[in-house]
Amino acid sequence: MHLVIIVGSHRTGSESSRVGSFVAATVGRIDPATTVDTIDLAANPLPLWDESVWQPDGALASLWKPFRDRLRAADAFVVVTPEWAGTVPPALKNLLLLAGPKEVGHKPGLIVAVSSGRGGSYPVSELRTGGTKNNRLLWIPEQVLVQDVGDMLRGDTPAGERDDWIRRRIEFALRILLAYGSALQPIRRSGLTDHPDFPYGM
Numbered sequence: 001m002h003l004v005i006i007v008g009s010h011r012t013g014s015e016s017s018r019v020g021s022f023v024a025a026t027v028g029r030i031d032p033a034t035t036v037d038t039i040d041l042a043a044n045p046l047p048l049w050d051e052s053v054w055q056p057d058g059a060l061a062s063l064w065k066p067f068r069d070r071l072r073a074a075d076a077f078v079v080v081t082p083e084w085a086g087t088v089p090p091a092l093k094n095l096l097l098l099a100g101p102k103e104v105g106h107k108p109g110l111i112v113a114v115s116s117g118r119g120g121s122y123p124v125s126e127l128r129t130g131g132t133k134n135n136r137l138l139w140i141p142e143q144v145l146v147q148d149v150g151d152m153l154r155g156d157t158p159a160g161e162r163d164d165w166i167r168r169r170i171e172f173a174l175r176i177l178l179a180y181g182s183a184l185q186p187i188r189r190s191g192l193t194d195h196p197d198f199p200y201g202m
Contacts, residue, residue, distance in 0.1 A: 001181055003027055004074035007040040008081040008092030009114075015149045016114050017042065020080045022153045023112065026171055031178055037070055041091040049097040064098055071103035076181030077137070078174075080112045081123045088123045088131075096131035105136035106193045108180035110173055111143040120145045133201035136193075140180050142173040 005023055009016035017040055024036045046067065052058035071077075081088050111127050113120040124143050132139070146152055146166055151159065158164035187193065 001031070001034040001178060002073055002075050003034055003036050003078065003178070003181070004071060004076075005036060005038040005078045005080065006092070006095065007038060007042070008079060008089050008095075010041060010044045010089055010091050012042040014042065014082065015116070016080045016082050019112060019114055019146055019149065019153060020078070023078050023080065023170065023174070026167075027174055027178075030171060030175060034178060037073070039067060039070060039095075041089070041095065044091045046091065046094060046098065049094055053098055067095070067098070068103055071099055074104075074107060075185060076107055076177050077104065077109040078112055078177070079109055079127065080114060081127065082114045083120045083123050086119075086122045088126050093131060096135065096137070099135045099137070101134075101136050101193070101199070103135065104132075106138060106184055106188050108138050108140050108177055108184060110140055110177045112170070112173075113143070113145045114149045115145070115147045116149055118147050120147055134199075136201065138180075138184070140173075140177055142176055144170055144173050 005020045007014070007017050007020040020038055020040065024038060027034055027036050046063060047060055050060065052060045053064055055061055079092070081092055111124050113123045124145065128139055152163050152166055158167055
């Protein structure tokens with residue numbers, strides 16, 4: 001099993017990046033056989049989507065290729081997103097536009113939303129509503145919302161009941177994600193998902 005963690009914040013040294021590192025460490029603890037790769041969108045490394053991404057010799061396609069190859073290698077995804085003004089960061093939306101079915105299609109994804117206060121629910125709703133019609137990324141039913149993130153997931157010992165609860169919630173959701181990742185591999189190998197007449201979601 002190969003898991004890719006996508007950290008959606010543009011900021012360097014972000015709380016989202018710290019949460020992504022915690023997720024990676026948790027995966028290593030619960031399933032050492034799973035390999036983990038983290039794509040951190042700090043400093044917004046990808047230009048905005050345009051049609052040139054489909055032109056193999058284009059500048060955007062060249063920049064996208066290393067990300068594309070890493071996504072294609074994945075069996076499952078964790079997407080860590082902060083809430084910026086009630087929405088998902090532009091770099092993360094852009095990555096979901098650039099990613100196609102070969103990268104993320106029919107692969108399970110877990111949403112982990114991050115908030116410095118008691119927000120964070122809007123990005124969950126937004127990601128579930130849009131961004132996956134054409135690329136066919138499959139969000140699993142579970143999600144995680146890390147509120148008051150500055151006080152959570154620091155060190156090896158929980159700092160109170162809420163911190164302990166969110167750690168257990170993350171492990172619970174990750175175990176389910178990895179089970180989905182294993183279960184969906186035969187569906188992709190079957191060839192049923194690669195029908196040329198239906199490249200889009202509807």
